[in-house]
Amino acid sequence: MGWAIALHGGAGDIPVDLPTDKRAPREATLRRCLDLGVAALKAGHSPLDVVELVARELENCPYFNAGRGSVLTTNGTVEMEASIMDGTSKGCGCVSGLTTVVNPISLARVVMEKTPHIYLAFDGAEAFAREQGLETRDQSYFITEQNIERLKQAKEANRVQIDYTQPQPIKEQAIPRSEGDSQIGTVGCVAVDRNGNLASATSTGKMVGRIGDTPVIGAGTYANTICAVSATGKGESIIRNTIARDVAALMEYKGLSLKDAANQVIANAPKGTVGLVAVTDKGDVAMPFNTTGMFRACAVEDGHSEIAIW
Amino acid sequence: MAKWAIAIHGGAGVDPNLPEQRQEEAKRLLSRCLQIGVDTLKARQSAVDVVELVVRELESDPMFNSGRGSALTAKGTVEMEASIMDGRQRRCGAVSGLTTVKNPVSLARLVMDRSPHSYLAFAGAEEFAREQGVETVDNSYFITEENIGMLKLAKEANTILFDYRIPLPGADTCSASVGSLVPDTSLQMNGLPISIYSPETVGCVVVDSTGNCAAATSTGGLMNKKSGRIGDSPLIGSGTYACDLCAISCTGEGEAIIRSTLARDVAAVMEYKGLNLQEAVDFVVKERLDEGQAGLIAVSRNGEVACKFNSNGMFRGCATEDGYMEVGIWE
Numbered sequence: 001m002g003w004a005i006a007l008h009g010g011a012g013d014i015p016v017d018l019p020t021d022k023r024a025p026r027e028a029t030l031r032r033c034l035d036l037g038v039a040a041l042k043a044g045h046s047p048l049d050v051v052e053l054v055a056r057e058l059e060n061c062p063y064f065n066a067g068r069g070s071v072l073t074t075n076g077t078v079e080m081e082a083s084i085m086d087g088t089s090k091g092c093g094c095v096s097g098l099t100t101v102v103n104p105i106s107l108a109r110v111v112m113e114k115t116p117h118i119y120l121a122f123d124g125a126e127a128f129a130r131e132q133g134l135e136t137r138d139q140s141y142f143i144t145e146q147n148i149e150r151l152k153q154a155k156e157a158n159r160v161q162i163d164y165t166q167p168q169p170i171k172e173q174a175i176p177r178s179e180g181d182s183q184i185g186t187v188g189c190v191a192v193d194r195n196g197n198l199a200s201a202t203s204t205g206k207m208v209g210r211i212g213d214t215p216v217i218g219a220g221t222y223a224n225t226i227c228a229v230s231a232t233g234k235g236e237s238i239i240r241n242t243i244a245r246d247v248a249a250l251m252e253y254k255g256l257s258l259k260d261a262a263n264q265v266i267a268n269a270p271k272g273t274v275g276l277v278a279v280t281d282k283g284d285v286a287m288p289f290n291t292t293g294m295f296r297a298c299a300v301e302d303g304h305s306e307i308a309i310w
Numbered sequence: 311m312a313k314w315a316i317a318i319h320g321g322a323g324v325d326p327n328l329p330e331q332r333q334e335e336a337k338r339l340l341s342r343c344l345q346i347g348v349d350t351l352k353a354r355q356s357a358v359d360v361v362e363l364v365v366r367e368l369e370s371d372p373m374f375n376s377g378r379g380s381a382l383t384a385k386g387t388v389e390m391e392a393s394i395m396d397g398r399q400r401r402c403g404a405v406s407g408l409t410t411v412k413n414p415v416s417l418a419r420l421v422m423d424r425s426p427h428s429y430l431a432f433a434g435a436e437e438f439a440r441e442q443g444v445e446t447v448d449n450s451y452f453i454t455e456e457n458i459g460m461l462k463l464a465k466e467a468n469t470i471l472f473d474y475r476i477p478l479p480g481a482d483t484c485s486a487s488v489g490s491l492v493p494d495t496s497l498q499m500n501g502l503p504i505s506i507y508s509p510e511t512v513g514c515v516v517v518d519s520t521g522n523c524a525a526a527t528s529t530g531g532l533m534n535k536k537s538g539r540i541g542d543s544p545l546i547g548s549g550t551y552a553c554d555l556c557a558i559s560c561t562g563e564g565e566a567i568i569r570s571t572l573a574r575d576v577a578a579v580m581e582y583k584g585l586n587l588q589e590a591v592d593f594v595v596k597e598r599l600d601e602g603q604a605g606l607i608a609v610s611r612n613g614e615v616a617c618k619f620n621s622n623g624m625f626r627g628c629a630t631e632d633g634y635m636e637v638g639i640w641e
Contacts, residue, residue, distance in 0.1 A: 123538055240400040249574075
């Protein structure tokens with residue numbers, strides 16, 4: 001036994017010929033976040049602190065779809081959601097509909113620790129963030145040049161499909177695939193300390209007015225005394241398959257190992273829709289996915305560590 | 311041909327001093343809605359149609375905490391949420407933060423059937439409602455005099471334990487104990503004395519004559535909640551769940567239900583531990599709620615029905631094809 005940590009930057013249709021200039025900064029971020037998490041675990045920080053810390057770092061990185069760098073709606077706006085769960089107490093905190101909070105995962109933690117509620121959203125969540133003095137920034141902070149360019153290209157691509165004689169209003173829609181990035185939703189982190197305490201955190205950018213799997217406990221995030229799970233991929237698939245909860249349920253109720261439970265859950269979801277990272281109280285790690293790739297990294301106390309995409 | 315079965319609830323956590331008259335009114339409403347469900351099942355409607363229809367009835371009546379008669383937010387407004395799940399393929403739809411949609415459960419159904427998404431909320435949900443042309447009304451439609459009174463009591467209960475110098479407004483008209491002016495602070499749900507607490511949520515679970523299961527849950531949420539607070543009712547796996555084995559709808563302390571993914575767990579222990587419906591329901595309520603108070607209703611594809619709660623009462627009704635039909639409040 002010993003500590004273990006796993007994190008992801010999203011699963012999806014990541015093309016295997018991803019150019020170096022897109023691949024390198026993402027791998028570097030995964031490396032940096034892994035090192036941060038490992039250092040915190042070695043220093044004896046609680047898994048809850050560790051997953052929050054790592055998720056914040058991932059949110060701050062503009063290359064992944066969470067916090068800064070979140071995918072844009074056709075209005076060019078950003079809306080974020082996140083959830084965190086403490087496996088020991090089963091306490092949870094969730095937020096949705098954030099537009100100015102720099103670190104959604106931290107607001108989720110404050111909801112968990114400072115309110116009798118679990119889930120706050122939209123105006124209520126934004127107001128609470130201000131009450132609690134969390135860092136907020138203007139929308140422009142979250143919008144990266146890269147995403148503006150991508151939005152522009154997407155709109156142009158759409159215009160080509162539309163009959164020029166009848167200009168159509170472009171409704172709210174997801175940015176169509178380009179370089180696989182827009183399919184990449186979500187960042188997440190799971191950790192276990194030497195005492196077997198577990199925690200999970202997940203954060204993402206979303207289309208306006210829509211809630212995905214990320215803030216839904218049991219779907220995108222789950223932690224109890226047996227394992228901690230963070231999922232990524234197609235929201236609908238993760239919600240109806242209660243992905244995160246099912247990994248734990250298979251271990252708990254059917255006695256499966258983490259590897260078998262995680263693989264079964266992934267296999268039962270439609271191909272190309274989900275990935276997850278998970279750790280157990282014994283320090284096991286699993287990072288299965290049924291998409292083309294998943295940005296991921298993990299490390300365990302005995303020294304083994306890994307950073308991968310496909 | 312499978313046997314149909316239906317269960318409905320009007321919330322868990324009932325004031326033990328609820329006046330007899332109120333109890334009778336509640337049982338009449340439960341009987342009426344149960345009968346509607348039974349009639350549509352006999353007419354071979356699908357499970358998902360039946361749960362939507364029955365929950366619409368429960369939402370429209372101001373007695374329970376959903377739709378009209380919803381609990382009020384701290385601001386004195388109503389914010390409603392709901393979810394629906396079709397056990398065939400486990401399709402689902404959920405909505406939160408509704409302020410003008412007359413029947414939240416129907417909007418949740420539209421999210422499931424007519425949008426590529428699973429969950430819409432606040433402005434996005436309201437916009438979708440308009441696009442879909444569902445019936446909308448002013449927020450004041452959902453607010454009842456009684457709940458305005460309750461909100462006031464809830465605020466007092468939250469700030470001070472109890473000040474005897476302050477006369478309780480409307481103590482003779484609202485459903486707080488008529489015989490006693492002191493809120494029963496010994497029994498609490500979600501931090502509120504039970505006489506003020508508004509049992510959260512209404513729900514319905516059904517297995518139809520083809521053996522398909524469906525579940526739906528709808529609520530106004532916690533009395534005096536922060537605006538923007540989301541509870542368990544719209545969360546698939548927590549307040550609502552349906553698969554090919556069973557369907558579940560939960561009610562009670564939302565935070566406890568979410569933490570224990572209560573609805574999903576009933577199905578999971580059936581699926582992974584091979585328990586039957588009643589065993590699964592007993593196990594989950596006993597072992598998974600920790601210190602939380604909640605209740606749930608469930609049906610299985612075999613035509614079984616089960617209700618269980620660890621709270622003080624749960625408004626409920628059940629009926630099966632072999633003629634069993636019962637409504638109740640207490641143990």
